[in-house]
Amino acid sequence: MSIQETDWIEEQQRVHLVTGQIGERIERLEAEVGAVKTDVVDIRRHFWDDVTVNLGTHDDLAETYRSMKQQAEVLSERERSYRNTASALSKFRRLKQSPYFGRIDFRENGQQKVEHIYLGIASFLDEEQNDYLVYDWRAPISSLYYDYSPGDAAFETPSGEVSGEMLLKRQFAIRDGDIRFMFDTGVTIGDELLQQVLSRSSDSQMRSIVATIQKEQNQIIRNDRSRMLIVQGAAGSGKTSAALQRVAYLLYKYRETLQADQMVLFSPNPMFNSYVATVLPELGEENMQQTTFQEYLERRLGRRFEVEDPFNQMEYVLTAADEPGYQVRLSGIRYKSSADYLLAIRTYKDLLEREGMLFTPVRFRGGSIVTSEQMRDKFYSFDASVRLRNRLVLMKDWLLEEIRAYEKSQRREAWVEEEIELLDAEDYLRAHNKLRRIQKDKDETFDDFHLERDILARMVLQEKLKPLRTRVKNLRFVDVYSLYRQLFTDERIFNGVAEDAPQRWHEICRQTLERLDRGELAYEDATPYLYLQELLLGFQTNTSVRHVIVDEAQDYSPFQLEFLKRLFPRSRMTALGDLNQSIYAHASALSDYDPIAALYGPDHTEFIRLTRSYRSTREIVKFSQGMVPGGEEIVPFNRSGEQPMVIAVADHKALHDKIVADITALRTEGYDSIAVICQTAAESAEAYEALSQRVRLGLVTKHTPSFEKGTLVLPAYLAKGVEFDAVIIYNGSNERYSREQERKLFYTACTRAMHLLHIYSVGEPSVFITTQPADTYKVESLMV
Numbered sequence: 001m002s003i004q005e006t007d008w009i010e011e012q013q014r015v016h017l018v019t020g021q022i023g024e025r026i027e028r029l030e031a032e033v034g035a036v037k038t039d040v041v042d043i044r045r046h047f048w049d050d051v052t053v054n055l056g057t058h059d060d061l062a063e064t065y066r067s068m069k070q071q072a073e074v075l076s077e078r079e080r081s082y083r084n085t086a087s088a089l090s091k092f093r094r095l096k097q098s099p100y101f102g103r104i105d106f107r108e109n110g111q112q113k114v115e116h117i118y119l120g121i122a123s124f125l126d127e128e129q130n131d132y133l134v135y136d137w138r139a140p141i142s143s144l145y146y147d148y149s150p151g152d153a154a155f156e157t158p159s160g161e162v163s164g165e166m167l168l169k170r171q172f173a174i175r176d177g178d179i180r181f182m183f184d185t186g187v188t189i190g191d192e193l194l195q196q197v198l199s200r201s202s203d204s205q206m207r208s209i210v211a212t213i214q215k216e217q218n219q220i221i222r223n224d225r226s227r228m229l230i231v232q233g234a235a236g237s238g239k240t241s242a243a244l245q246r247v248a249y250l251l252y253k254y255r256e257t258l259q260a261d262q263m264v265l266f267s268p269n270p271m272f273n274s275y276v277a278t279v280l281p282e283l284g285e286e287n288m289q290q291t292t293f294q295e296y297l298e299r300r301l302g303r304r305f306e307v308e309d310p311f312n313q314m315e316y317v318l319t320a321a322d323e324p325g326y327q328v329r330l331s332g333i334r335y336k337s338s339a340d341y342l343l344a345i346r347t348y349k350d351l352l353e354r355e356g357m358l359f360t361p362v363r364f365r366g367g368s369i370v371t372s373e374q375m376r377d378k379f380y381s382f383d384a385s386v387r388l389r390n391r392l393v394l395m396k397d398w399l400l401e402e403i404r405a406y407e408k409s410q411r412r413e414a415w416v417e418e419e420i421e422l423l424d425a426e427d428y429l430r431a432h433n434k435l436r437r438i439q440k441d442k443d444e445t446f447d448d449f450h451l452e453r454d455i456l457a458r459m460v461l462q463e464k465l466k467p468l469r470t471r472v473k474n475l476r477f478v479d480v481y482s483l484y485r486q487l488f489t490d491e492r493i494f495n496g497v498a499e500d501a502p503q504r505w506h507e508i509c510r511q512t513l514e515r516l517d518r519g520e521l522a523y524e525d526a527t528p529y530l531y532l533q534e535l536l537l538g539f540q541t542n543t544s545v546r547h548v549i550v551d552e553a554q555d556y557s558p559f560q561l562e563f564l565k566r567l568f569p570r571s572r573m574t575a576l577g578d579l580n581q582s583i584y585a586h587a588s589a590l591s592d593y594d595p596i597a598a599l600y601g602p603d604h605t606e607f608i609r610l611t612r613s614y615r616s617t618r619e620i621v622k623f624s625q626g627m628v629p630g631g632e633e634i635v636p637f638n639r640s641g642e643q644p645m646v647i648a649v650a651d652h653k654a655l656h657d658k659i660v661a662d663i664t665a666l667r668t669e670g671y672d673s674i675a676v677i678c679q680t681a682a683e684s685a686e687a688y689e690a691l692s693q694r695v696r697l698g699l700v701t702k703h704t705p706s707f708e709k710g711t712l713v714l715p716a717y718l719a720k721g722v723e724f725d726a727v728i729i730y731n732g733s734n735e736r737y738s739r740e741q742e743r744k745l746f747y748t749a750c751t752r753a754m755h756l757l758h759i760y761s762v763g764e765p766s767v768f769i770t771t772q773p774a775d776t777y778k779v780e781s782l783m784v
């Protein structure tokens with residue numbers, strides 16, 4: 001649609017008007033913020049001047065307390081006011097650069113007046129006219145912009161639906177107060193603008209997409225009906241982007257009750273955390289909490305075990321195929337992450353109510369105060385109807401009683417006597433004072449010596465038995481370690497709780513036990529172990545978190561998802577995933593949607609599918625979509641680039657020569673972010689070693705905390721969720737990528753490319769390439 005010159009002039013005048021007003025507001029706020037800051041500094045400096053401190057009588061003390069409290073309240077009110085003003089100021093400064101990105105003209109049914117709605121990252125009110133010059137993109141009326149093209153349109157408000165007609169939909173790009181371009185749009189939100197946005201080069205940080213949110217993405221962002229929202233989306237379809245906008249939306253909609261720290265994002269790796277960390281601040285919101293599942297496991301189990309991380313497991317799966325026991329481990333990984341095993345663990349807990357419970361003896365000074373046999377007898381002496389957890393609480397009381405009796409029996413023992421000798425003067429003084437308090441007005445007597453000794457003996461025993469009591473109070477007498485082990489040592493018990501044993505179960509048992517005995521917990525055992533522990537001892541919960549977002553949810557086992565549900569009982573969940581990128585060897589929760597959909601039940605679960613891919617050029621999407629089942633449904637965004645290149649070389653020397661030349665040429669052409677993607681960390685280290693001597697690049701490992709722009713070498717599994725201008729696949733040979741489990745890894749690697757994809761191959765290229773239609777890629781063979 002063409003835009004008249006008069007429109008352009010009018011719009012530019014309006015931009016000046018609005019930025020002028022924002023500028024005035026900024027000046028006022030700057031003065032305000034300065035004044036409040038001075039107040040805060042002043043109050044802090046003179047805090048005690050205005051407080052009357054008098055500790056003489058009880059009344060004086062109360063008065064002092066009141067006066068301090070009053071002063072502290074004044075200070076905290078000023079501090080709060082400072083924070084609010086400073087945050088408004090930074091919001092308006094951002095708004096001044098680019099006050100809005102969209103406009104809709106809307107006439108409500110039954111009304112004459114046409115409303116002009118301008119959308120930006122925050123609202124701006126003309127205070128004199130009481131008129132919104134800019135509407136926040138999250139306001140109810142703003143959804144018109146994302147959901148409709150000109151014509152009949154409606155939006156939801158808290159008091160019901162408002163319908164009418166949209167007469168105009170216009171997009172702007174405004175920088176520093178000038179309209180750079182503007183156009184009126186039809187069906188989708190500005191293909192033109194989206195084209196421009198997507199053709200830019202990638203960044204070391206993810207960007208916000210507010211100006212170009214697509215209709216189906218808007219459904220994810222504004223969905224707040226269901227307890228569980230599952231998003232299955234193709235690579236590059238904007239799942240993560242939509243999820244982050246959703247956080248911003250929820251923070252706006254529920255601003256009275258919801259704070260950023262009540263939302264948690266579970267990321268695939270720490271580097272990804274840093275990649276997405278700027279999106280919310282860019283939108284003027286504080287960041288939500290960010291973590292990884294591994295971080296959580298480490299926190300809970302790291303003191304007791306060396307907990308394997310998913311990346312090490314992945315390295316093993318990809319590199320150890322020739323090692324003995326490989327197939328057994330693979331079978332173990334699949335089983336231990338399955339819904340079957342989850343059920344087996346639950347049934348195991350029920351079985352333990354009847355038999356098989358194991359306890360750690362309450363030991364002290366080399367002997368047992370209570371043996372594990374006595375504990376087991378006690379446990380099974382309770383009425384069978386008493387639930388396991390309640391029995392443990394009863395056990396705890398009983399054990400504390402036993403410890404008390406033991407303590408009493410030891411008071412006159414020689415070892416206590418020796419310990420008393422070792423006490424220091426302060427302890428003696430404490431005992432003496434205590435005795436005086438007991439004896440009160442009585443004169444000192446001959447007995448005092450015995451009484452004081454008695455007090456000292458109690459002190460010694462209490463101190464020595466304290467750790468034991470703490471353990472008992474925390475139910476640590478339940479021997480979770482041996483109970484988990486028992487599943488692999490006692491076949492009768494295992495058969496009693498598991499539906500079917502997986503293939504090569506005996507060997508799985510042997511492997512598991514060997515590892516446990518070394519104090520290690522394999523990644524596939526960590527969540528089941530913790531789950532069993534919490535089933536027995538009670539679940540740790542976090543009730544303040546109201547929203548959990550799980551990115552790359554296809555990589556979570558049913559166990560892990562169940563765990564998150566238990567951990568955050570008052571929370572809603574958004575699970576974002578792509579079946580085609582499930583790269584871990586375990587049975588993915590999303591390989592079949594049942595386990596994840598069953599988490600909160602069908603009535604509380606909604607499912608949204610995104611099929612349009614925005615990241616990569618049409619050529620890259622067309623090439624990669626054939627690699628995965630259902631790939632034909634992926635719709636590329638209409639943006640063209642070069643066809644992917646497959647370059648086959650004879651050996652590693654030729655490989656390195658070609659890649660070095662390629663990187664140099666790409667840099668000259670202006671590609672800022674280039675990734676050399678390898679299959680594993682081991683291969684990445686090799687590639688880095690060979691290439692870094694000839695060209696400047698960085699190596700990314702699982703410990704790399706943040707994502708830097710430039711040329712990076714990294715394993716495919718660490719490239720999850722991120723993107724690059726150009727991707728060079730280090731060695732896409734058939735030797736590297738031919739097994740079924742490598743298919744999705746390869747697909748994930750290829751789909752990281754925004755503009756350019758070059759796949760090198762030492763020898764025969766991967767079958768995942770050669771089975772693609774020949775017209776989707778170009779080949780250069782340098783094999784001679």
Ligand SMILES: Nc1ncnc2c1ncn2[C@@H]1O[C@H](COP(=O)(O)OP(=O)(O)OP(=O)(O)O)[C@@H](O)[C@H]1O
Pocket residue numbers: 194197198207209212213214217233234235236237238239240241242578581614615720721722723751
């Ligand atoms: N509506 C949109 N407007 C502009 N850019 C978009 C939009 N949706 C997605 N993008 C861009 O597409 C790219 C991919 O988005 P994102 O990383 O959110 O996808 P994803 O589905 O999480 O991908 P993957 O599963 O492959 O990691 C990003 O560069 C993002 O900015």
